[in-house]
Amino acid sequence: MDKTESFFRDTWAEVNLDAIRENVMNIKAGLPGKTAFMAVVKANGYGHGAFDIATDALQAGAEFLGVSMLDEAISLRRSGISAPILVMGLIRPRDITVAAKWDVAVTAFQEEWLAEAEAYLEKGGSRISCHVKLDSGMGRLGLRTPAEAKSFAKKIKGSANFTADGLYTHMATADELDTAYFDEQVKRADELVGAFEEAYGSEVGWKHCSNSATALRFSLEKYNLVRVGISMYGLAPSPEIKPVINQELKEAFSLHSKITHVKKVAAGEGISYGATYQTEEEEWIATVPIGYADGWIRKNQHGDVLVNGKRAPIVGRICMDQMMIRLEGPVDIGTTVTLIGENGGAFLPMDEVAARLETINYEIPCTITPRVPRCIIRDGKVAVVHNSVF
Known part of the structure; x- marks a missing residue:
């Protein structure tokens, strides 16, 4: 590896895109039916490099990209990524015009937010794709009751600018062996989806609740999209379920x-x-x-x-x-x-470092700072080096 003109201190990280592609293809092959794959590349691709991961994940069969912030979505668009992108965090209402400009799908679940965001848009002009967040038990974001789901469905159905293209929730305990809470969340999610679609008057195109742990362990027929983050990078969602995952994962x-x-x-x-x-x-x-x-x-x-x-x-x-x-x-x-x-x-392994630090493997690559150059490996050789310092 010739790093002579790329960085000048011999400390570096390597990101193996060959492993990323293999993980995506293998996970996708194990999904039921025509389930679509969202590659989660938030937090600069979990510290691996969002653009490179996104590019190769899409080439390997991913259809969607998931990010946390509008800034991350715009960065991908500016880099030439044209695939559908969902911002999974809540954006500010006044930034909805920016999302429209860059053709980015947004998360929505608050009626007040919907009304305020619509005020920034020309009525009947920009059409904004929304994935509506349902809180089935994560306790973080989303509609919590069937009544809330029905009310929001009516509001977004009557909107001149917003369409509900997706419904989704997040599973809090899919990476644990005890499935009691997971089963309860699935039941609540099904109820919320049913209530929303009843009030909306039609079936919503994309329904997703599977994070990596759910995608690797459970087959949920009512849902047609999975959001894969940590396992795309070759890491098990938790040490607890590592023995029960049949899918081989290669650390990238x-x-x-x-x-x-x-x-x-x-x-x-x-x-x-x-x-x-x-x-x-x-x-x-x-x-x-x-x-x-x-x-x-x-x-x-x-x-x-x-x-x-x-x-x-x-x-x-x-x-x-x-x-x-x-x-x-x-x-x-x-x-x-x-x-x-x-x-x-x-x-x-990454898991050993995580155990030493009494944390989870997700955190380790995210906390390796940008001053550590990333050597991107593609087809067994260094394709590019990203150095934010030099």
Whole structure:
């Protein structure tokens, strides 16, 4: 990999688009009937890079893209993405003209919002595609009762500018083995969909409630679209359901650096701030140029990395830009260190880092900061390098 003119510090992430495409195709192949696939690329594609992920997910068979904010949708449009995009968060009413300009579908569920947004539009002019959010038990956004669903359906049916092209909800516990709450949510969602369509006077085209966990575990005949996020990136929605997922998932994100200094340290020496780590005997200590400013936070102390296919522990406090590791013996300066991913036939999974930090795997790539360049791998080689610093 020639990075000479792409970045000037040997710390980088790799995003394997070959894995993304394979995950999309395999997940899509396991869906019932003609179920459509929405690739969720919010949060800059979960830290992987929204444009590259979106492009390859669409090529692999995804029909829709899902984002959280209007800004994310516009960024994709400006990059040349023409596929349908749904903003899953609530936009400001005054920004509805921007959504219309960029042909972006919006989430709606508040009658007051609908009236205020319509006031910004020329009556009978712009037609805005809406996916109506139903709160079946997530407790976040959406219509909560059949009465609310019926009332909103009548309002949007009478709108001169808005059409209800979708109905959707979000499952709160699909990544848990106990399905009692999930089953209750499905029941409530079905009731809300029925109430809305009854008042709307026709069937709504797209109905979706399946996140990654739901799409991989359940077949829901009444719904014809799935929203796949974390599993598209090759990660299980939770460690709990990992054993019951039959679908093979290939991790797309890996994180690497290179050793900048190696030294033999005598027993009783302190390493890093606070000298919290003390060498117990003569030890080989290496310095690696990655730190908490890169999103490799201090809580990663005591975790392992991979060097030449072997585990090496992180020792001492992680600094803003650097950290230290303990080696079994001397290695060459410039030797690759893998923090997430494959190295020398060994593999350090994202889930291990998440467990170490007492969080979920979703959070890890999202928190690796933009100053870590992303090397985009396509067809087994580096296609492009994104470096927000240089």
